[in-house]
Amino acid sequence: MGLFSSIFSFPLAPVRGVIWVGEVIQDQVEQQLNDPAALRRELEEIDRAAEAGRLSDEERKQAQQSVLDRMTGSVDSATANDRKE
Known part of the structure; x- marks a missing residue:
């Protein structure tokens, strides 16, 4: 089952990457605003x-x-x- 879920979720990897980068940017902005x-x-x-x-x-x-x-x-x-x- 892990192989199939990996194959089908692989196309979503770029989206997950963009979401992660957005979360990192949001954390940095919040830290700077509240410094x-x-x-x-x-x-x-x-x-x-x-x-x-x-x-x-x-x-x-x-x-x-x-x-x-x-x-x-x-x-x-x-x-x-x-x-x-």
Whole structure:
């Protein structure tokens, strides 16, 4: 039975390979998005942009909340704001 299943599943090997590569890429992206050092740099950049006048107070709060939501794994603020309206 193993021989027959191997023969019939062989054409699906490229699909399995693509799925595996996609999963590896997704894991790497999630690790980078949730890296504490990267999140801290992003918060610092938001503060610098606000100090330089490129962000209003409201934009700064929204950007900071978005980063904090990613840190805690909460629902992102854009989705939460859509639900409030």
